[in-house]
Amino acid sequence: MHPALLAIRDATLQTSFENDLFLVGGAVRDELLGLPPKSDFDLVTRGSSAELAQLLYQKKVSTIFPVTYERFGTAMVQVADVAIEIVTARKESYDENSRKPHVEPASYEDDARRRDFTANTLMRNLHSGELKDPLGTGMADLSAKILRTPLDPVETFRDDPLRMLRAVRFRWQLGFEPAPGLYEAIRETRDRLKIISFERIRDELLKMLSRPTGPEALDELLKLGLMETIAPEFEDMVGVEQGNYHHLDVWDHTLLVIRNAWRVMGESDASVDTRALILSALFHDVGKPPTRIIDEEGRTRFFGHESVGEEMTRKILRRWKLSEREIDPVALLVKNHMRLGSSPTFSKPAARRLIRDLGDYVEELLLLVEADASSLRPGVRALDLDPIRERLSQVCHETPREVLDSPLTGEEIMSILGIQPGPEVGRWKSLLTERVLDGELAPGDKQAARQLLTAT
Structure with a gap:
């Protein structure tokens, strides 16, 4: 005891x-x-x-x-x-x-x-x-292992609609089967979920997503009609075809990416933010339905879906009452999930920018990209992340993230150029930072930075 x-x-x-x-x-x-x-x-x-x-x-x-x-x-x-x-x-x-x-x-x-x-x-x-x-x-x-309500399930769910979410969670957390009539009662009373605060809904969702059976629970929420209250944006993903590289619609692809995220986490020795990774897998393609077009050659395109997805991610997670501190890494990963597949090579400047932009979430991005790439149509050429990991390791050793910035402060730039505080200071500082990222200016080299400013 x-x-x-x-x-x-x-x-x-x-x-x-x-x-x-x-x-x-x-x-x-x-x-x-x-x-x-x-x-x-x-x-x-x-x-x-x-x-x-x-x-x-x-x-x-x-x-x-x-x-x-x-x-x-x-x-x-x-x-x-x-x-x-x-x-x-x-x-x-x-x-x-x-x-x-x-x-x-x-x-x-x-x-x-x-x-x-x-x-x-x-x-x-x-x-x-x-x-x-x-x-x-x-x-x-x-x-x-039968999930049954003590009273008539319609009465149970009308009295406390949060129990509908708990039914789905227990179904997949404990491996129970719903008793006859249980899920029919949820469909009948699903609109009652609207009286429940999003804080309580969020807590149930996060418990579902904290387990590898989360994709099955999410799919059940959608099929039971509960996602209409939780996040109707996910309903829009159903049936959205994605073109030749994909064999699943956006919703089923998303569920597969979450499953693969659990798999690649299990295969990795790295310590990662599990919640941020799983949530980013859930939201990574949420921007596809509103950006889908068919181009002149008949190809399906989703231009800018990662940026639209970032905005939608923030909107939905705020609705779920997560804090900005919890939302920021998820939105960051969603915004950057296409980044590693956009260039045939991964140069040192690209590595420095990735380290600068992702901060502590580089490993989560790599795992998200791996989970996404392994969810494409069978036979599509897989993205090889090993050279990227090697390049990142090399760059981290040569130039740690904390030095990937302008060697000069704003005050130093104003003193050297004789200018007042304002946007111009920021532009010069950004120029110096870009030179560091491109490898044209050594991190912390104030003398070379001064020479660059006075010669420009």
Whole structure:
């Protein structure tokens, strides 16, 4: 048993909570499935959650003053550095335009009925260790790996529409099969997802994308009609043909690129930003539908789709309430994903510019390009990244990224040329930077830079 649970068990011995306090939900489910334990615990009792939280605080088991939500019968405590939610067993009812329930105390059976899926209704007594199946269906569904709602699924999803996303996530995270009628209920109630905040939607999406089964989950979201609320731009990718180099439409190609991104990450020894790479794989071709044209020779073209895609990526990720710090690397990778295939050779100046522009995300770009190139039509000549990697390694050794800039500061440029602050200073500084990138000016060579300015 986890130290936090042991501490709570011991603190509640010889109190009214002894043998009336249960671990419930994902922790019990995962234990029975043989999955690695996580520090994510929910406790349920027929007693007062607020009183239990206060007791744990008074006994110095919880390190925080109780955070209670009387309306919902819940309390938060922190034990052994783990945040734990305590719930008073309850019934719930919902208003049509809200996912916040009206609650009242109830039995454990009633509490189980208001949960999302039967596999999450199983309870383990914190004191005796006894396993309790309050509805009598949880163990059977868990053993059969069936995803079933305790109540009619239409009612379950209308009450809390976020459960539709959780259904898809659990389907692919746990390898469960949806019970008959479950997905039909999602299609019927999908418009209810609009009442859920994007912060909560985002969290479910990121959990899906954190696993190699993310592409399957995304495709299911689209087929169930949920993507209409999440990101309708992805629906526009379906059926968009891409020409001779591709055998899949833009959507199916995107899903394959995500799968290949997981593969190339697994084959690489480099430490990378997994989330940025997977999100960039998802968004790399989002700009193709609005830029698609057929040229005079009948070829399919997507001129500038990477720049349009960068803008769309920022727009969608802001809608999902990601921070600019999280968005920037994804947009950077989307903007640059065509860069390595645009020239037959990869020169030292090109390597310096790539290092300067991508910063810490050079490796993520290489993996994204590799995943994209390996998702083309079978038989299309593969992009050989080994010479590019060798050139980048050589240039990094010769000229580290931090010196790929003008040897002179703006103040030094103004002093040498006798000019005032303004755009002209920036133009001269950019000229010096370009000379460094082209190899015509050594990094940090202030004397040569002064001579260049005075001779120009």
